Amino acid sequence: MHGTLVFDMDSTNFNAYGHQEGVEFNGHYNEMGLHPFVVYEGRTGLLLDIELRSGAVYTSNNAENYLAQLLDHFSERSVVLRGDSGFATPKIYDMAADHGVDYVIRFKDNALLKKLPSLVVASDPDFTLDGKEHFYSFHYQSPRWREPHRLILVAKQNVEELMPTYQYFITSLKSKAETVVQFYRKRGQMENYIKETKSGFFADHVSSQNFFVNEARMMIACLAYNIMQLMKLLVFPPRQRIWQIGTIRTHLLDIAASVSAHARKTWINLTCGHPGLGLFWPILENIQRLQV
Template identity: 35%
Template sequence: VKFNDILEHLYKMTHNPSDKRHIILDLDSTNVETHGHQDESTYIYHYDTTGYHPMVLYDGLTGDLMKFMLRKGSEYTSTGVVSFLEPVLFSLRRTYPEATILVRGDSGFAVPQLYDLCEEYGVHYLFKLKANATLHKLSSFEEELFLTNYKTDYSKYHCQYNDFSYQAKSWSRSRHVIIKIERSPGELVPRKSFIITSLRLDAPDILKAYNKRGNMENYIKETKLDFGLDHLSHSSFLANQAKAMILAVAYSLVNAMKQLVLPKEFSKSRMSTLRTLFIKIAGKSISHAKKIKIRLCSSAPYKEAILKMLENIHLLALG
């Protein structure tokens, strides 16, 4: 819990309440590989690997890691999601009362308890729904219209949208569902996608907003590959949990640095790139009583960028 408090504190330090108007929270789960006999590790069929199944929450606009929870490998995608997300929503509503907040997630997070939670906090949501017999029935007319409009034209991409109200038996009320029917060149049968949302936008815009959550995969990839959170090797779950959270904080510190310190042209760079450009370089640090001097090679190609970073760090310290 304390490590997640650090993630929250870093986020609030990085984003001024007066400037923060839009927050997009991307929920996901991922795999962390293990090797050997490690506590709570198990085979995860979806990833075809043995490991843990953590839940992650990123700011989809900035890449900030908002929260991380290591879970045993047998946990389902949405297990514990309400208790995971609610403290974040409570904190964000207090710190950024004027901000519009949107929560996005794939079909693994499409559970009614999460819709209720978002509505309780006045937060918009976008979740993909798993198709079922009722959804297919409600969209049958739209499918017939699609086949009438495009018939046997299999040489081009075709797409059609519609929306309707839908209430599953476990839901407290009916909600807005978007349907997308599409067929790629060479395909015989059109494909359907269903999105549940509180947004009142045109269907294409809603689908576009949902599809942008794919950028979160880049954040997950950087966290895992550039910071070593792709595997955990301790035998105890507690030790692995501590290591995972330390790596999560490291990612968040660097992401804060990207936004506050780095020159704009490097603010979107991955840690693997920053390591090559600014960390693993020839140089010498000389410490005096009240000063630290950094001597770079005379031909250092990114000397100006490093000087700009030092200037920005100084301005932060003054602020």
């Protein structure tokens, strides 16, 4: 999948404590706030798009239309969608199929699906209480689906556990079941991207009563996040590309100084030495060599 874009889709909570427009109670987070929809590129960590929404909106509400517009924008690129169980809806499967893109989505079990694991596992003589994951793949069609889809079942049982644990994934990918699940689990890095966008760049600070003002402020914060993410990818040494913005500020941007006022002048005395100088100059040289 060289050159393929990985769309990691999710939603998050922006806590709010005032009377901001759109702030509602969200049962999933059990908090008052706004509930934006976000899409990151899974391999680079770049934020591809974000949409501020009311706090009461469910995760996948209108997600198929939102994703369709984003896919149209990247129509010349190969794309794979990854999402948690909040996006396990027929509208998203159908939208992905109509756009010719693959997907892997965590799937919630249901009354019909709960009957399958015992049948699948019982027919596997290699399934034992070894604490290892066993992977199974089969096609399944819910009454609400327009066509069958591939389901992957991951079963695991430890000696000390009474019953096996099961995980389900719905996918259009043709790779081995274990490979597909490993690919999905890399989506866990997205939680760090969301945390960095919110905590590092304060995208979740919704301080205005006006929804549009809060959305504009969020967009500026997200733009700053992407600029810094690109900077890490393009000009930082490999070991420093994993740094978060707090570390970058401490090592490269925060410079100690003393301020003194004399008569009509204020003097800012910068230090002549800095622990980050050995990293600062190589990064600056890399920036100057960039071909924009």
